[in-house]
Amino acid sequence: MLKTVNRQIFYHIQHGNQKISKSGDILDIGSTENYFMGFYRTFNLNTVPLQTAYAELRRYFREQIFENVREKYFPNYPSRLKCLWLIPDSPKLNEALTFWIPQVVGNINNPFRILKLSCTGNVCYTCEEFLSLEKCNTLEATHENAVHYWNGDNVAIDSPHVEVLFCGTASVQEVIDPFDPKHQL
DSSP states (O other): EEEEEEEEEEEEEEEETTOEEEEEEEESSSSOOOOHHHHHHHHOOSSSOOOHHHHHHHHHHHHHHHHHHHHHHHHOOOTTTTTTEEEEEEEEEHHHHHHHHHHHSSTTTSSEEEEEEEEEEEEEEEEGGOOOOOTTSSSSHHHHHHHHHHHHHTTTTTSTTTTEEEEEEEEEEEOOOTTGGGGGO
């Protein structure tokens, strides 16, 4: 489900490997490859256990199929290869952060921060369930999941599990240290 937003508040989980943002920064999102896809440019499959390499290859192929479907049927939607993943500002923000932080960061002991952003541009609300590698077990199933994903099937905007893809301009309003007691989940 594609929408245009103007200075709407969203949150982004920025982990340690990304460029560190600070309050006042202006982020131009959508013109270059994001960290998620850039990771695969230098990821050495020979340095990880075989099972990890296999899982990363599956994710990479899933992303390529999702991008091909987006380009063909949903060309105006933000690309997963260039977008910024966001969490909507809502009464369920703590619940959403509790769900998304482990998904994005992996090990909770890894460094990360939460950015409060004022966003102007295009957002696409999607349902993360269609990204499941277990559901993307064949090329055909992955293609079908991509169509459901981009169609916005099963999306509940008020759900803490909603995935938001963004392209446009984001102004960093605040950098939140999730380990600061006043921001504890």
